[in-house]
Amino acid sequence: MTMRDLSKPTTTKEAKPPRGRPRAFDREAALGAATRLFWAKGYEATSIADLTQAMGIGSPSLYAAFGSKEALYAEALDYYRANYQSLFWDKFQRAPTAREAVRTLLVGSAGALSGCSAGTPSGCMIALSSVGSEGHRELGAKVYEARTAGLHALKARLQAAVADGEVPASVDIDALARFVAAVQGGMSIMARDGANQAELESVADVAMTGWDARIAGSRT
Amino acid sequence: MTMRDLSKPTTTKEAKPPRGRPRAFDREAALGAATRLFWAKGYEATSIADLTQAMGIGSPSLYAAFGSKEALYAEALDYYRANYQSLFWDKFQRAPTAREAVRTLLVGSAGALSGCSAGTPSGCMIALSSVGSEGHRELGAKVYEARTAGLHALKARLQAAVADGEVPASVDIDALARFVAAVQGGMSIMARDGANQAELESVADVAMTGWDARIAGSRT
DNA sequence: GACTTTATATATTAGTCGATCCATAAATCG
DNA sequence: CGATTTATGGATCGACTAATATATAAAGTC
Numbered sequence: 444m445t446m447r448d449l450s451k452p453t454t455t456k457e458a459k460p461p462r463g464r465p466r467a468f469d470r471e472a473a474l475g476a477a478t479r480l481f482w483a484k485g486y487e488a489t490s491i492a493d494l495t496q497a498m499g500i501g502s503p504s505l506y507a508a509f510g511s512k513e514a515l516y517a518e519a520l521d522y523y524r525a526n527y528q529s530l531f532w533d534k535f536q537r538a539p540t541a542r543e544a545v546r547t548l549l550v551g552s553a554g555a556l557s558g559c560s561a562g563t564p565s566g567c568m569i570a571l572s573s574v575g576s577e578g579h580r581e582l583g584a585k586v587y588e589a590r591t592a593g594l595h596a597l598k599a600r601l602q603a604a605v606a607d608g609e610v611p612a613s614v615d616i617d618a619l620a621r622f623v624a625a626v627q628g629g630m631s632i633m634a635r636d637g638a639n640q641a642e643l644e645s646v647a648d649v650a651m652t653g654w655d656a657r658i659a660g661s662r663t
Numbered sequence: 664m665t666m667r668d669l670s671k672p673t674t675t676k677e678a679k680p681p682r683g684r685p686r687a688f689d690r691e692a693a694l695g696a697a698t699r700l701f702w703a704k705g706y707e708a709t710s711i712a713d714l715t716q717a718m719g720i721g722s723p724s725l726y727a728a729f730g731s732k733e734a735l736y737a738e739a740l741d742y743y744r745a746n747y748q749s750l751f752w753d754k755f756q757r758a759p760t761a762r763e764a765v766r767t768l769l770v771g772s773a774g775a776l777s778g779c780s781a782g783t784p785s786g787c788m789i790a791l792s793s794v795g796s797e798g799h800r801e802l803g804a805k806v807y808e809a810r811t812a813g814l815h816a817l818k819a820r821l822q823a824a825v826a827d828g829e830v831p832a833s834v835d836i837d838a839l840a841r842f843v844a845a846v847q848g849g850m851s852i853m854a855r856d857g858a859n860q861a862e863l864e865s866v867a868d869v870a871m872t873g874w875d876a877r878i879a880g881s882r883t
Numbered sequence: 884g885a886c887t888t889t890a891t892a893t894a895t896t897a898g899t900c901g902a903t904c905c906a907t908a909a910a911t912c913g
Numbered sequence: 914c915g916a917t918t919t920a921t922g923g924a925t926c927g928a929c930t931a932a933t934a935t936a937t938a939a940a941g942t943c
Contacts, residue, residue, distance in 0.1 A: 463919020464909040487707035488797035491901055501922055502902075508920095512901065564796075570852055573793060576784075577708035587856055618865035621853065625866045628852040629845030632790055636807055638841075645838035646845045652880060653873020660872060683889020684939040711931055721892060722932075728890095732931065 470508055473498040475526070477509075478519040483564035486516055486574040486582065516574070516582055520589060523568045531555055535596070541604030542658075545597070545623055546651055552627050553643035556634040566635040570628045594624045613661040619654070626650045690728055693718040695746070697729075698739040703784035706736055706794040706802065736794070736802055740809060743788045751775055755816070761824030762878075765817070765843055766871055772847050773863035776854040786855035790848045814844045833881040839874070846870045 476497045481489050491512060495502050509515040531551030538544035558565035569590055575583020597620035604610040630643050696717045701709055711732060715722050729735040751771030758764035778785035789810055795803020817840035824830040850863050 460910080461919075462911055462917075464911095464921080466920065467909095484796055484798065485707070485793050487705070488793075490899080492899085501920095503904090503923095504921060506902065571793060573705050573791060573855075576704055576791075576855065578704065590852075590856055615865065615869075617862075618869050621858075621862060622846075622866050622869035625849030625853055625870075626842075626845055628849035629847065630849075632810075632848040632852075633841065633845055635793075635796065636810055642837075642841060645835065646842050649838050649842035649873055649877055650845075652876045653869055656872045656876030657869055680941075681889075682887075682941055684891080684941095686890065687939095710929080712929085721890095723893095723934095724891065726932065 466504075466508070468498070468500050468504065473500060473508070474515075474518055474522050477515055478522045478526075478568070479562070479564060481516055481519045482523065482568040485572065486579065487577050513579065513582055517585055520569065520582075520585055524589060527555070527563065528567070528569065532593070532596070535600070541600050541609055542651075542654065544600050545654060546647070549623070549627060549630075549647035549650055550644060552630055553647050554640050556630055557638060557640040557643050558634065559640055565637070566631040567628075570631040571635060593627070594620055597623050610658055611661050614658055615661075619657055622653065622657075623650070686724075686728070688718070688720050688724065693720060693728070694735075694738055694742050697735055698742045698746075698788070699782070699784060701736055701739045702743065702788040705792065706799065707797050733799065733802055737805055740789065740802075740805055744809060747775070747783065748787070748789070752813070752816070755820070761820050761829055762871075762874065764820050765874060766867070769843070769847060769850075769867035769870055770864060772850055773867050774860050776850055777858060777860040777863050778854065779860055785857070786851040787848075790851040791855060813847070814840055817843050830878055831881050834878055835881075839877055842873065842877075843870070 476499070477494050480493060480497045484493070491502055491505065494512075494515070495505055498505065500508075505515070509518060531548055531554075534551055535544045535548040538547050552567075556566055569586055572586045575586055577583075598616055601610060601614075601616045601620055605612050605614070605616065626646065630638075630646055633646070634643060696719070697714050700713060700717045704713070711722055711725065714732075714735070715725055718725065720728075725735070729738060751768055751774075754771055755764045755768040758767050772787075776786055789806055792806045795806055797803075818836055821830060821834075821836045821840055825832050825834070825836065846866065850858075850866055853866070854863060
């Protein structure tokens with residue numbers, strides 16, 4: 444007669460616990476710990492021993508839950524995008540104008556990348572990942588896709604702005620999008636070197652000056 | 664009686680060959696090969712076996728000549744700066760104006776980072792190095808110094824431009840220098856993802872628009 | 884020539900890597 | 914209850930890691 448009795452009867456899964464011994468750790472929390480470790484140290488430099496210690500589990504549990512180090516890294520990339528990168532990309536998507544979208548993206552990046560959120564490494568895990576150069580082709584392709592997704596989002600927003608009349612059609616959309624992506628990537632490198640939020644925001648500020656000049660200049 | 668007899672008598676070193684068996688390989692060439700391998704794969708992912716194969720020597724010769732993997736990487740950083748990075752930083756130093764210095768730096772970076780020079784990896788070895796995050800503190804400090812050296816050169820050139828009257832004193836020197844450094848760093852990330860020279864040059868072009876607007880805007 | 888010094892090639896070191904085996908524990912099913 | 918299924922902890926696997934020991938080779942010095 445409680446709400447609990449009716450809360451999930453229509454969902455096909457999760458009604459019954461699985462057959463065998465239940466997992467003794469929180470899979471999501473362990474994945475989060477692994478993500479932050481990969482984020483801070485990179486793929487190659489992070490060992491299974493490092494991971495099991497940070498996750499608080501034994502290696503057999505790690506392999507049972509995630510399959511392999513590569514599979515764990517792939518899941519960590521998804522976890523990062525969903526739980527950290529989305530913070531400022533969501534604002535980008537919701538902004539009313541392309542200019543405000545880019546501005547909030549760069550300013551939000553300045554805050555997030557400088558490591559203000561306690562317990563998170565500095566810089567973007569995806570921008571700074573070099574797993575593709577280290578000989579892991581599949582993971583490299585996944586990181587590459589994640590990186591280009593940002594560039595495509597910028598291009599799409601700019602094209603929409605051209606359609607809306609916010610941005611003149613004479614603007615080089617690709618160049619402007621790549622410029623914003625490059626500034627954001629550079630901010631990650633500087634963040635890893637210890638740049639603080641104010642310093643990164645000043646970069647974003649200059650970049651917005653460039654944005655405005657580029658759009659104003661194309662009207663001639 | 665030949666020129667050779669007189670060419671180096673005043674130099675205290677290199678006159679005589681060293682005492683024992685002479686080295687059978689070209690140390691500089693081997694260092695160059697090691698540099699390009701570290702450059703392409705990063706420190707952690709490059710093994711001694713990879714290095715000895717690329718350098719064409721055995722591991723005892725490597726350790727006799729360079730000391731350790733870390734010492735070899737440190738020398739590779741110096742080799743990179745002297746033989747690759749100097750190509751576009753020299754132009755920066757020789758440019759008559761700060762604007763031309765920055766422009767030639769970014770355009771030169773676009774060419775060099777996109778891997779046009781045959782046989783060199785894409786992107787900047789120093790900008791993309793994550794050796795400091797991988798737990799190697801000394802090497803990380805060396806990479807950090809190399810990265811900040813570029814930023815300091817930019818600041819110094821801007822200050823000189825202010826003294827010359829090229830740039831108004833109201834300009835935020837630090838922000839502008841960091842902006843240029845960030846753009847250059849972002850270009851390295853894009854280069855590693857396969858961006859070609861024209862794409863990187865378009866980024867440099869937008870960045871220069873930002874530079875001009877920033878300086879013009881500060882006059883108000 | 885004998886002696887010293889340095890470099891190379893082969894083989895090997897102790898340690899760490901990612902990944903598993905095994906025995907035991909903890910749950911559901913019948 | 915026994916049977917089945919899954920998870921865990923400890924031990925361990927072969928492969929690879931950075932770094933060396935040993936023996937031989939090639940140079941200068943005397």
